[in-house]
Amino acid sequence: MPRLRLTLAYDGTAFAGWQLQAPGRGRTVQGCLEEALATLCGEPVRIFGAGRTDSGVHAMAQVAHVDVPEGRAAIPWQKALNALLPADMSVAGAELVPDGFHARFCATGKVYHYTLWTEPGHVLPWRRPYVWDVGRYGRLDVAAMDACAACFAGFHDFAAFQNAGSDVKTTTRLVHGVTRLATGGPEMVWRFHAEGFLKQMVRNLMGALVAVGRGKVSPEDIRSVLTQGQRRLAPQTAPASGLCLVVVEYGEHGRGHKRHLLHQPEAGQG
Amino acid sequence: MPRLRLTLAYDGTAFAGWQLQAPGRGRTVQGCLEEALATLCGEPVRIFGAGRTDSGVHAMAQVAHVDVPEGRAAIPWQKALNALLPADMSVAGAELVPDGFHARFCATGKVYHYTLWTEPGHVLPWRRPYVWDVGRYGRLDVAAMDACAACFAGFHDFAAFQNAGSDVKTTTRLVHGVTRLATGGPEMVWRFHAEGFLKQMVRNLMGALVAVGRGKVSPEDIRSVLTQGQRRLAPQTAPASGLCLVVVEYGEHGRGHKRHLLHQPEAGQG
Numbered sequence: 001m002p003r004l005r006l007t008l009a010y011d012g013t014a015f016a017g018w019q020l021q022a023p024g025r026g027r028t029v030q031g032c033l034e035e036a037l038a039t040l041c042g043e044p045v046r047i048f049g050a051g052r053t054d055s056g057v058h059a060m061a062q063v064a065h066v067d068v069p070e071g072r073a074a075i076p077w078q079k080a081l082n083a084l085l086p087a088d089m090s091v092a093g094a095e096l097v098p099d100g101f102h103a104r105f106c107a108t109g110k111v112y113h114y115t116l117w118t119e120p121g122h123v124l125p126w127r128r129p130y131v132w133d134v135g136r137y138g139r140l141d142v143a144a145m146d147a148c149a150a151c152f153a154g155f156h157d158f159a160a161f162q163n164a165g166s167d168v169k170t171t172t173r174l175v176h177g178v179t180r181l182a183t184g185g186p187e188m189v190w191r192f193h194a195e196g197f198l199k200q201m202v203r204n205l206m207g208a209l210v211a212v213g214r215g216k217v218s219p220e221d222i223r224s225v226l227t228q229g230q231r232r233l234a235p236q237t238a239p240a241s242g243l244c245l246v247v248v249e250y251g252e253h254g255r256g257h258k259r260h261l262l263h264q265p266e267a268g269q270g
Numbered sequence: 271m272p273r274l275r276l277t278l279a280y281d282g283t284a285f286a287g288w289q290l291q292a293p294g295r296g297r298t299v300q301g302c303l304e305e306a307l308a309t310l311c312g313e314p315v316r317i318f319g320a321g322r323t324d325s326g327v328h329a330m331a332q333v334a335h336v337d338v339p340e341g342r343a344a345i346p347w348q349k350a351l352n353a354l355l356p357a358d359m360s361v362a363g364a365e366l367v368p369d370g371f372h373a374r375f376c377a378t379g380k381v382y383h384y385t386l387w388t389e390p391g392h393v394l395p396w397r398r399p400y401v402w403d404v405g406r407y408g409r410l411d412v413a414a415m416d417a418c419a420a421c422f423a424g425f426h427d428f429a430a431f432q433n434a435g436s437d438v439k440t441t442t443r444l445v446h447g448v449t450r451l452a453t454g455g456p457e458m459v460w461r462f463h464a465e466g467f468l469k470q471m472v473r474n475l476m477g478a479l480v481a482v483g484r485g486k487v488s489p490e491d492i493r494s495v496l497t498q499g500q501r502r503l504a505p506q507t508a509p510a511s512g513l514c515l516v517v518v519e520y521g522e523h524g525r526g527h528k529r530h531l532l533h534q535p536e537a538g539q540g
Contacts, residue, residue, distance in 0.1 A: 011396040060394065082392055090392040122352055122360040124330065126281040130396065 002073040003101060006047075006081075007093035008033070008062040012240065013129045014088055017055040018062070029053070029089060033064070036084040040075055041068050050103045050248040051110060054200065056240030058130065061092060063248040065103040109176065109249035112192045114206045115242045116140075119186035131187060132210070132242035140188075140213030142180070148212040148219035149178040149190070151226065152205055159229040161205055162198035163237065171198055171229075178205060203238040211235035272343040273371060276317075276351075277363035278303070278332040282510065283399045284358055287325040288332070299323070299359060303334070306354040310345055311338050320373045320518040321380060324470065326510030328400065331362060333518040335373040379446065379519035382462045384476045385512045386410075389456030401457060402480070402512035410458075410483030412450070418482040418489035419448040419460070421496065422475055429499040431475055432468035433507065441468055441499075448475060473508040481505035 008029070016026025020034070030047060037045045047066040053059055068075075077094035085091070100106075117123045117131040118140060134140065152175050159171040174195040181189040190209065192202045208222045217235065225233045278299070286296025290304070300317055307315045317336040323329055338345075347364035355361070370376075387393045387401040388410060404410065422445050429441040444465040451459040460479065462472045478495070481487045487505065495503045 009392065009394050058396065078391060087398055088395045090395050092392050121348060122279065122362050124279050125358045125360050126328065126400065128357055 001067040001070060003097050003099055004066050004068050004077060005093075005095050005097040005101060005103070006033075006064045006066065006077070006091055008059060008064060008089065009092050010059050010062070010089035011129070012053060012056045012058045015055065017057070018049050018052045026055075029059075029062075032086060032089060033081075036081050037066055037068070039084060040077075040080055041072055043069065048103050050107045051197075051245065053245055054203075054240050054243075056129075056243075058244040060244055060246045061248065062245055063103045063107070063250075065097065065101060103248075106250055107196075107248050108251040109193065109195050109247075110197060110245065111247040111249070112197070112202045113181075113244045113246050114190045114192065114202060114238065115244070116188045116190070116210070117186055118188050124186075127187070129241055130244070132206075132239050134210055134213075135186070137210075137214050140210070141215055142188075142213065144215070144219055145209050145213045146180060148209055148222050149180065151219060151223045152178045156226055157229055158198055158201055158226070160225045160231050160234045161201050161208070162231065163200040163204065164231075166199040168198060173198060173201070178209075200237055202243060203240065204234060206238035206242070207235045210238065271337040271340060273367050273369055274336050274338050274347060275363075275365050275367040275371060275373070276303075276334045276336065276347070276361055278329060278334060278359065279362050280329050280332070280359035281399070282323060282326045282328045285325065287327070288319050288322045296325075299329075299332075302356060302359060303351075306351050307336055307338070309354060310347075310350055311342055313339065318373050320377045321467075321515065323515055324473075324510050324513075326399075326513075328514040330514055330516045331518065332515055333373045333377070333520075335367065335371060373518075376520050377466075377518050378521040379463065379465050379517075380467060380515065381517040381519070382467070382472045383451075383514045383516050384460045384462065384472060384508065385514070386458045386460070386480070387456055388458050394456075397457070399511055400514070402476075402509050404480055404483075405456070407480075407484050410480070411485055412458075412483065414485075414489055415479050415483045416450060418479055418492050419450065421489060421493045422448045426496055427499055428468055428471055428496070430495045430501050430504045431471050431478070432501065433470040433474065434501075436469040438468060443468060443471070448479075470507055472513060473510065474504060476508035476512070477505045480508065 010029050015029050018029045020028050020030045033047050034045060045066050047064050050063040073096060078091045081091045115131045117133045117135050120135040123131060123133050155172060155174050157172045162171055176193040179191050181191055183189050190206060211217045212219055212222060280299050285299050288299045290298050290300045303317050304315060315336050317334050320333040343366060348361045351361045385401045387397060387403045387405050390405040393401060393403050425442060425444050427442045432441055446463040449461050451461050453459050460476060478492045482489055482492060
């Protein structure tokens with residue numbers, strides 16, 4: 001069967017996350033997509049995403065793949081799907097790919113952005129679902145946050161920054177870099193780039209960075225939490241609203257082969 | 271009675287515009303504000319806005335004034351109002367001003383931004399309520415749009431760019447400038463700066479600019495529509511979604527006096 005690779009944008013606000021839930025348990029991105037795809041395919045289909053975003057988490061370029069019936073390969077997928085999908089999601093790209101492509105297993109890296117609202121007093125109403133309002137906490141110590149962020153780069157056991165409910169084999173991950181992007185105005189955007197992330201890892205790292213920025217803990221405290229690997233020692237999880245999946249990376253081998261773990265940090269990162 | 275000046279941000283999507291409607295005729299910004307103010311004042315109050323934004327039009331810094339009871343002057347208005355207002359509006363500033371200040375009559379200028387989504391294929395879902403999707407029309411002729419925009423600067427009779435339903439004495443307005451702001455990515459933002467605007471004038475000027483960008487009409491055609499002053503000759507009105515009131519200007523005399531018309535274009539504009 002022809003395999004279709006989709007690039008997806010969605011506003012996570014009104015979704016109970018990516019992953020399909022039992023009927024009546026919530027509207028999901030996967031559910032809405034499979035429904036639109038089934039309409040176009042004339043039969044039920046299963047879609048596989050690069051990552052399962054949580055409820056309230058947004059995506060600018062989530063990647064997914066799906067096998068479609070032979071006779072439907074030539075459908076103008078992007079246009080056809082966008083005509084069927086609800087207003088809070090859209091297809092940014094659609095292309096046929098070799099059988100070996102797997103949205104999740106071929107991914108070699110991911111980039112998330114996390115947006116903080118740093119101005120005290122009020123959040124612009126239309127930015128509320130897309131930021132974490134930390135303006136109420138006063139001015140953040142940005143230098144301390146930068147110092148803390150630098151500790152996250154490299155190979156580490158991130159067990160202290162993983163929430164319960166996951167069954168991964170290892171909690172070691174290669175983080176290419178956690179960096180603050182230069183932005184004007186009241187928002188501060190953090191970029192998290194890694195080979196892969198544990199469950200709610202970005203939100204836990206962001207929670208730690210804000211705790212450091214508020215002077216609740218020091219960068220050294222966070223480094224020690226990382227070393228000790230105990231979740232209960234780490235600061236609170238940042239809310240889902242500020243998080244957005246912006247890139248899923250596929251290496252040269254990603255277009256048709258399962259990935260081989262690449263253990264070289266990317267040039268210019270970390 | 272003490273007079274309060276409020277600076278307001280709102281997402282216009284779920285409002286039937288600024289102006290109070292008959293009961294049951296729609297949720298309005300003015301209505302929501304007066305309700306919250308009445309709660310804090312212990313009595314009904316009337317609020318006056320600098321301009322009546324249409325349904326679906328957003329504001330980053332709308333200005334309004336309201337007289338509050340003597341005994342309530344010391345309320346921390348911004349915080350108190352933000353605690354009561356719905357999530358799609360917020361108070362960005364609140365201060366006591368002299369009696370002579372009038373949000374509408376003291377205003378000496380306004381700035382609106384209009385955002386176009388110019389990339390074909392898909393609009394990011396969370397940008398849909400804040401843009402006009404012109405990506406479907408193909409690449410815009412930006413040079414022609416710039417040339418057309420330059421024609422709008424100065425004193426002109428904008429009768430051709432006013433929609434029905436207004437009772438203004440004159441349709442002549444001083445436009446300081448209509449300029450394209452440099453922006454990255456798929457969005458193109460236009461800035462409209464004038465002493466004042468007619469009903470739906472920004473949306474009509476934007477509609478004309480897009481018609482020029484699409485090659486439907488030439489800048490000379492639009493200049494001729496402006497001269498002839500007939501609405502039926504002008505291109506379609508741009509949708510409300512892309513429009514945002516970003517600044518209301520008050521001159522040196524604006525803090526306590528009715529305005530005197532200032533007929534000097536601002537340096538660097540137009």
